[in-house]
Amino acid sequence: MRLSRFLPTSGKVRAGLIIAVFFVLLAVFGPLLTSYSPQASGTDLLQPPSGTHWLGTTQTGQDVFAQFVYGARISLGVGLVAGILSQIVSVLVGVIGGYFRGLSDDLLYILTAVFLVVPGMPLLIVLTGYLPSRGMVSVAFVIAITSWAGSARVLRAQTMSLRRREFVEAARATGESRTRIVFSEIMPNALPLIASGFLFSVIGAVLAEAGLSFLGLGSLTTTSWGSMLYFAQSAQAFLYGAWWWFVPPGLAIAVLGAGLALINFGIDEYSNPRLRTGRSRARAVRSRGPHAAALSTAGASAAASGAETPGVATILHDDAPDETVGSVPAGAAPAPPQIRELDVPGKPIIEVRHLKVDYPGADQVVHAVDDVSITLHRGELLGLAGESGSGKSTLTNAITRLLRNPAQVTGGSITYHRSARGRPSGPTTGGSEAEVEAIDLLGLSTEELRAYRWDELAIVFQSAMNALNAVTSVGAQFDDVLRVHRPTMPAREREALARTMLEKVGIDPGRVSAYPHELSGGMKQRVAIAIALVLEPDVIVMDEPTTALDLLIQREVLDQVMALRDEYGFAIIFTTHDLSLLLEVSDSIAVMQRGRLVEYGPALEVYAEPRHPYTRALLASLADMGALV
Amino acid sequence: MSSDVTDPVGPGNGRVVLEARNLVKDFRTNKRAGVFGREYFRAVDDVSLELRAGQVTALVGQSGSGKSTVGRLLAQLVPLTSGEILLNGAPVAATRGRAFIRYTGTVQMTLQDPFASLNPLHRVSYTLGRALRIHGGPMSADDVTERSLALLRKVELGPAELYLHRFPHELSGGERQRISFARALAAEPKVLLADEPVSMLDVTIRKGMLDLLDQLRRTEELAVLYITHDLGSARAYSAETLVMYHGKVVERGPSDQVIHDPAHEYTRRLLAAAPNPRRRLAG
Incomplete structure (x- = not known):
């Protein structure tokens, strides 16, 4: 039962482990299975496999099975020793250089770079040529020298990124010594890389040994899989059809390599506590x-x-x-939701009715959105408040149809009331029934969805830094939207429109050719808002649009949004965890807790007289922390 | 809904434990100046402050104001460009080696991001155990467990036995931040530098965390530097508030006075920009 904890769950890894263990057992115990010596020649020349010679014999009458199992010892031994040596060098060079930086890093990095560009196999051949003895260890040593550099470079990069992580800084602030930080904080996090580097250097070393022996540069007095191939080749085993001579060692090298590569899939599973x-x-x-x-x-x-x-x-x-x-008695029911009548002038544009979204888990189903009904009216600013895990993002993702697996809508409906297009021009009668079309958002096909998004409903995400494409200019990002939704618009008009929109959000139109990294955080968020507005949508979903911004910038962006709303008349769903901000800007407020709507009504009424204990507690803790509520 | 918090801060005349005099920190930028030189950027410009036993001092500023750099300078995590840090009246310069470890026995710092400041591969028991062994000298495994449990209880994580063997990913943000506090307290410090301890936490959890900080300053006689971008919580939880802008302290004084009667233009703009629902009732 304890043992089962260490068995990998993945079939690939199990297969890999079985292969590796098989070859190790073969190398350790295989020679006990045969009475022949790998070198001794006999009288049976070039015989196919039989009861006396399990894998047949060579041209000089040597037993192939005996050669194969004794050769496994050499091949695996060289692989293991070279893998360990090369990994030790690359860990020392990579981790130490990456952590300490400075001159020692520069020197180590130059060394790594030199070994990276030196062609490995020729160097190996030259070095082996001068070896005093060609024993297993010295061959492994030479292989290690030529193979550590690639892994060292990867480890150096990983260490440089790890040393900037906050837990390393925290360990330093605690008073942890440098050695401890390197070996207990950074190294364990680099373990997956070290382990996979080790596996691949073992594979590489087995291949390198085979290559050297095949070229006749290995020790010709000891038997390895490589030297078997060398002798098979020089005796023209292929011409004689003596497949039993060259297939076993060749196949063994290939299968062992595949097995070690399969084990690599499982390394994460062991090193990641999650x-x-x-x-x-x-x-x-x-x-x-x-x-x-x-x-x-x-x-x-x-x-x-x-x-x-x-x-x-x-x-x-x-x-x-x-x-x-634990503590609360089982009978204590949650307080009922507090829903008040809304008094908003516009007609409904999005109606969410009894929406349920579930995340099926291994042990239980999480009801991320549980029976939520809200209505967004034209021109209304609906504030959606809730802490992390309250379900507010799941709700807006359901409305924008951005829900991803494993989230599932298990009940309810979302209806979008589309107004006839050409809304701003012509004398409309102010939204008569004929002009409005009710669309079931949850039933839209992918094609219809594309038109609905951005044309009718646009989204502004929390971090504009991530929402904007870093490698294209601001103008190109306007183009991306316009080319899809207004395919007939000429390039000149597209640029003019982009400039106009930038001006509207208070950015110099000349910045249309700027790249995101040339803009400040507040400007990036304004650009994201301008791109959202470019098709004049009826609804904009703003997901924590100002959370990443400083107070003064947040105020500017908010003022801008409110001015634009007055100009264009779009409705806004505004999500944030900042309740005092919502109370200030929203027409109506929906407070969510654990997937349920706990309070919903006009913002001023909720502010003046919160009815649900959760809302009251939220406001009270805000006041205790000195917020202006 | 008004916030008449009865002075949660204490007298504000405790003994000065840690003092900073005219701190300056320049960072090298990537811009070249001349043939070999680089341009420098002054992150902290002539900042002086005093941290007193049993008192919270708030350092308020927006991102890029240099407030976190002041914290890191006080923790001696980065070397000063110029200026002086005095611990119990004596100047100390200890950014490395044994002197630095001795310094961390008195001055501890906690970091902003509870999700990044604990090593994901180590259990709570390891994290606390290391801190205890560094500052408490050699001790038996039972001793370490005993003291770790005491630390967990001090930061109000219970049942403590349940938390000891957890990995960081099994804890919520608030719980992780409490573990960070527990780790800092393992050194039995006199000064706690708390860099944005609540900015990444939910509102309902923030209050618990700040209350804990307030309680620790009282029971442990800690001198606390509360680094934050939030003027409101600075007023509610600190005796003295310093406002930083572009590396300089532009305003300082008793917290209530700074908030109610700000002298500097920048502080006034910050206060005016804070979300305020009352504005609507008035307008």
């Missing part, structure tokens, strides 16, 4: 029964929702699974 504990935990749940299951799912859901056991969270998350296991 994958490791997930498995053992799931197993423990199955074996230890319901009590253990309750405990571990409570832990998992607490981690997933960003919830926390002590302090104020205990009061707020009154229906959390971890609390129902």
